[in-house]
Amino acid sequence: MSIQQDALATTHHDRWEQLKAKLGGWSLGAYGILAFAFLYLPIVILIIFSFNDSRSVSKWTGFTLDWYYKMLQDNQILLSLWNSLFLAIVSTIIATILGTMAAIGLERYRFRGKTAVDSMFYLPVIIPDIAMAIMLLLFFNMSGIGFTPWKVNFFGARLAVPYSVIIGHVAFNTSFVAIVVRARLAQMDRTLEEAAQDLYANSWQTFRRVTLPMLMPGIVGGALLAFTLSLDDFVITFFTSGAGFNTLPVRVFGMIKKGVTPKINAISTLMLVVSLSLVVVSLLLSRRSSDGDSVQMGF
Amino acid sequence: MTETYAVELRDVVKKFGDVTAVNHVSLQIRDGEFFSLLGPSGCGKTTTLRMIAGFEMPTSGEIYIQGERQGYRPPNKRPVNTVFQNYALFPHMTVEENIAFGMEMQKVPKDEIKRRVDEALAMVRLSGMAKRKPKQLSGGQQQRIALARALVNRPKVLLLDEPLGALDLKLRKAMQIELKALQEEVGITFIYVTHDQEEALTMSDRIAVMNNGIVHQVGGPEDIYEHPADRFVADFIGETNFIPVKVVSLSPEIVVELGTGQKVKAGWAEEGLTVGDKAVLSIRPEKMDLLEPQEVPQTPSEAIAYVPGTVTHLVYVGTDTRHTVALGDGTEVVVRLQNIYVGEEPWEIGETAVVTWNAAHARILKE
Amino acid sequence: MAERLRRHPELQAWLVLALPTLFLLVFFMAPLVIVFVYSFLERGKYGGVEWVFTLDNIRRVFDPLYFKTFLRSFYIAIVTTIVTLILGYPLAYFIAKSPPSRRNALVFALMIPFWTNFLIRTYAWLTLLRTHTGLINVTLMNWGIISHPLPLYGNDFAIILGLVYGWLPVMVLPIYAALERLDESLLEAARDLYASSYKAFRKVTWPLSIPGVVAGSMLVFIPSLGAFVTPAILGGGKTLMIGNIISNQFLGAHDWPFGSALSMVMMIAMLIATLIYFRWTKKSELMS
Numbered sequence: 010m011s012i013q014q015d016a017l018a019t020t021h022h023d024r025w026e027q028l029k030a031k032l033g034g035w036s037l038g039a040y041g042i043l044a045f046a047f048l049y050l051p052i053v054i055l056i057i058f059s060f061n062d063s064r065s066v067s068k069w070t071g072f073t074l075d076w077y078y079k080m081l082q083d084n085q086i087l088l089s090l091w092n093s094l095f096l097a098i099v100s101t102i103i104a105t106i107l108g109t110m111a112a113i114g115l116e117r118y119r120f121r122g123k124t125a126v127d128s129m130f131y132l133p134v135i136i137p138d139i140a141m142a143i144m145l146l147l148f149f150n151m152s153g154i155g156f157t158p159w160k161v162n163f164f165g166a167r168l169a170v171p172y173s174v175i176i177g178h179v180a181f182n183t184s185f186v187a188i189v190v191r192a193r194l195a196q197m198d199r200t201l202e203e204a205a206q207d208l209y210a211n212s213w214q215t216f217r218r219v220t221l222p223m224l225m226p227g228i229v230g231g232a233l234l235a236f237t238l239s240l241d242d243f244v245i246t247f248f249t250s251g252a253g254f255n256t257l258p259v260r261v262f263g264m265i266k267k268g269v270t271p272k273i274n275a276i277s278t279l280m281l282v283v284s285l286s287l288v289v290v291s292l293l294l295s296r297r298s299s300d301g302d303s304v305q306m307g308f
Numbered sequence: 309m310t311e312t313y314a315v316e317l318r319d320v321v322k323k324f325g326d327v328t329a330v331n332h333v334s335l336q337i338r339d340g341e342f343f344s345l346l347g348p349s350g351c352g353k354t355t356t357l358r359m360i361a362g363f364e365m366p367t368s369g370e371i372y373i374q375g376e377r378q379g380y381r382p383p384n385k386r387p388v389n390t391v392f393q394n395y396a397l398f399p400h401m402t403v404e405e406n407i408a409f410g411m412e413m414q415k416v417p418k419d420e421i422k423r424r425v426d427e428a429l430a431m432v433r434l435s436g437m438a439k440r441k442p443k444q445l446s447g448g449q450q451q452r453i454a455l456a457r458a459l460v461n462r463p464k465v466l467l468l469d470e471p472l473g474a475l476d477l478k479l480r481k482a483m484q485i486e487l488k489a490l491q492e493e494v495g496i497t498f499i500y501v502t503h504d505q506e507e508a509l510t511m512s513d514r515i516a517v518m519n520n521g522i523v524h525q526v527g528g529p530e531d532i533y534e535h536p537a538d539r540f541v542a543d544f545i546g547e548t549n550f551i552p553v554k555v556v557s558l559s560p561e562i563v564v565e566l567g568t569g570q571k572v573k574a575g576w577a578e579e580g581l582t583v584g585d586k587a588v589l590s591i592r593p594e595k596m597d598l599l600e601p602q603e604v605p606q607t608p609s610e611a612i613a614y615v616p617g618t619v620t621h622l623v624y625v626g627t628d629t630r631h632t633v634a635l636g637d638g639t640e641v642v643v644r645l646q647n648i649y650v651g652e653e654p655w656e657i658g659e660t661a662v663v664t665w666n667a668a669h670a671r672i673l674k675e
Numbered sequence: 676m677a678e679r680l681r682r683h684p685e686l687q688a689w690l691v692l693a694l695p696t697l698f699l700l701v702f703f704m705a706p707l708v709i710v711f712v713y714s715f716l717e718r719g720k721y722g723g724v725e726w727v728f729t730l731d732n733i734r735r736v737f738d739p740l741y742f743k744t745f746l747r748s749f750y751i752a753i754v755t756t757i758v759t760l761i762l763g764y765p766l767a768y769f770i771a772k773s774p775p776s777r778r779n780a781l782v783f784a785l786m787i788p789f790w791t792n793f794l795i796r797t798y799a800w801l802t803l804l805r806t807h808t809g810l811i812n813v814t815l816m817n818w819g820i821i822s823h824p825l826p827l828y829g830n831d832f833a834i835i836l837g838l839v840y841g842w843l844p845v846m847v848l849p850i851y852a853a854l855e856r857l858d859e860s861l862l863e864a865a866r867d868l869y870a871s872s873y874k875a876f877r878k879v880t881w882p883l884s885i886p887g888v889v890a891g892s893m894l895v896f897i898p899s900l901g902a903f904v905t906p907a908i909l910g911g912g913k914t915l916m917i918g919n920i921i922s923n924q925f926l927g928a929h930d931w932p933f934g935s936a937l938s939m940v941m942m943i944a945m946l947i948a949t950l951i952y953f954r955w956t957k958k959s960e961l962m963s
Contacts, residue, residue, distance in 0.1 A: 210409075
């Protein structure tokens with residue numbers, strides 16, 4: 010080919026490449042929008058139908074807040090809500106303490122048998138819910154702990170929360186907290202602790218004045234994650250609560266089995282709002298965190 | 309009479325598993341001295357510093373600070389403070405709180421803390437920064453705060469682990485001068501770790517040159533530079549030529565034979581060499597000169613070496629020109645001549661030249 | 676005492692690990708052992724167990740009746756993983772290629788659905804997919820597009836859809852993390868060396884994103900295999916996956932040993948699958 014032909018071919022080729030690139034970027038963007046629509050649409054529809062003026066969850070007839078009133082007057086639902094909250098708070102506190110201890114032990118030290126202990130802490134995260142649920146069921150049955158409840162007065166509500174459920178929640182939450190705190194710990198500058206020691210702080214002072222404050226965002230992140238997981242849990246709660254104890258998810262499951270009405274949508278919307286608020290809280294906290302590191306719930 | 313040293317290391321060894329990081333090191337560091345540990349990465353200088361600070365414990369040997377045996381004492385019980393390579397300023401505390409930290413741990417009364425913090429800030433000329441957070445400061449400023457935080461505790465010895473490494477060249481040079489001035493003003497013993505020989509030579513009263521966990525030589529800057537004790541020191545510090553030679557005689561005079569058979573005298577030989585050994589003659593490029601063959605005197609003094617060769621390379625570096633000369637047996641030496649000529653460069657590639665140096669500057673070292 | 680602690684950092688480690696380790700040993704490892712042991716016991720007359728050793732339970736697991744469900748669960752889990760990967764990779768790519776300021780917001784938007792209750796999200800699909808009263812069928816029939824309702828519920832399709840929907844964010848995140856870490860200059864170097872966009876992707880981007888793909892796949896495959904809620908709600912009342920069968924042994928049939936055996940076999944199968952997957956991806960990593 011002559012030079013002119015060559016140059017012309019190149020320009021055409023370039024223009025084609027440019028067009029391809031533009032199309033590519035376009036379609037990627039379009040795909041992104043579609044994907045997010047896919048993720049959000051079911052949830053949005055769910056919320057919409059919680060206001061539906063009929064028993065249908067698929068044919069819109071009109072706007073009403075009836076289902077929300079019904080929900081708020083249903084004592085069973087309120088009881089299960091309190092149960093969920095109490096369970097989440099108690100198990101989060103315990104799991105956060107245990108998980109933080111585990112994170113420090115695993116991240117900061119080397120010792121014989123560490124791999125075994127390390128792996129053990131990862132198991133609850135990897136194992137599917139159903140397996141863990143029946144494991145615990147068998148254990149509580151066999152060990153005689155059974156499903157004895159902790160009778161407690163929680164903001165005026167009289168609750169009977171089985172210890173087995175609390176233990177079950179702590180069992181899976183501890184590992185999650187450990188993972189989050191450990192990630193934070195790994196990121197931390199070790200020389201800061203050395204500097205503290207160099208400046209005459211003993212182990213406890215170093216921990217309290219330097220390590221802990223720097224670790225706080227991770228601990229809070231882990232706690233929020235544990236709280237969310239506890240509120241959302243269905244399978245483990247379902248199998249470890251014996252008879253008669255309901256958290257909100259367990260109650261919803263029962264309701265679905267009996268019949269689908271917008272009341273379930275209303276409860277679902279309530280749960281969505283709670284989840285969302287937790288997420289917003291974690292975001293606000295991470296913004297305020299001292300060195301601007303983001304607190305990432307989950308991964 | 310035994311002098312009490314600021315810091316003394318007696319036969320200290322540090323092993324990490326199979327790796328020996330510090331291999332039987334003994335040092336005596338005097339009060340008020342600016343003492344540097346100099347060497348390439350991995351030579352053990354930082355490990356040595358950390359053992360003095362208490363962050364590592366020796367596998368064997370003893371460390372004494374002001375005459376007191378330290379043993380297994382943790383860092384928070386030692387009268388030394390450290391300036392870390394990455395400054396290690398507490399990000400969640402203000403500058404003020406950072407500087408005050410050490411005094412708080414020592415239960416110094418609040419008003420005294422306030423007073424000394426202000427003094428420290430004034431000393432490093434950052435008085436307005438008390439309420440700022442470290443991330444709001446520049447690298448140089450952070451470095452000075454780290455310094456202030458350490459010095460405010462009035463330690464007997466200050467340990468500095470490559471504190472200027474993260475700064476750009478110009479800032480680093482400025483800080484070198486400041487640090488040195490500070491040390492002289494405050495009078496504290498500084499133990500300074502660096503891999504930058506120019507830095508060590510500029511700032512130190514004495515330098516310990518280390519490699520592979522061993523101290524090769526301890527001495528003042530001039531000593532280290534002009535009288536390197538072995539091949540490593542000669543090579544690591546500045547530039548040097550190594551000419552392979554054979555030892556002909558060691559007393560009453562040191563005489564060696566070059567590859568060409570020519571015999572030259574030398575001013576010093578490393579201990580342990582015997583007649584007949586293969587060795588190297590170490591001579592610095594700036595100590596050498598080039599003469600035209602006809603300029604060599606008829607009866608050359610034995611105190612000066614005259615070795616003929618051919619110019620093979622010329623590299624102009626501004627203040628001087630490096631002339632690479634190949635000697636009779638092919639050995640290449642570099643001669644640095646200051647560019648004080650007027651007009652054309654006096655030497656050309658391919659020209660025959662006679663390399664000359666004062667025998668006193670020649671040192672015979674083990675290979 | 677404090678001196679001893681300092682001299683032996685191992686003691687410090689055990690001190691701080693004692694409580695959590697003990698907790699997990701008692702309330703996790705012990706239950707695991709119990710499940711293992713129960714698999715080999717006989718079922719008691721009135722529920723519970725007889726302490727008699729038997730291999731019957733294990734044999735029953737491989738009975739065609741139950742084994743079929745195992746295979747089906749594998750099938751569903753594999754398809755779910757593949758579909759999630761196909762849908763998730765471009766999404767991860769999209770987020771990674773977005774301007775940095777928008778990326779965090781997009782990741783956040785991705786995670787919000789994931790942080791909401793799984794049960795609720797599955798329920799949402801129930802209301803959409805049901806044959807006669809589901810939103811999709813009702814709307815399509817109303818608009819006259821179809822005359823008979825589509826079979827979107829009570830079958831493998833519904834379950835896979837539910838699982839893909841639930842675990843998509845989990846597939847996207849690790850892939851996004853791997854892509855985000857990708858050095859732009861590597862791609863520029865590839866282009867400089869005459870690679871087309873497609874080649875650059877295949878030879879540079881894809882291989883470097885494989886660790887993310889592996890992580891994401893594992894995180895989707897395992898819970899999909901052990902799914903319980905999704906088939907329970909979207910499966911139309913029929914027992915479709917291994918998780919449901921296991922559940923039945925404990926809630927309905929009261930055959931604990933058999934339930935334990937099923938559970939144990941499931942967990943071992945997951946372990947093997949994980950190992951095979953890792954081995955396989957290590958090989959493909961080396962080859963590409």
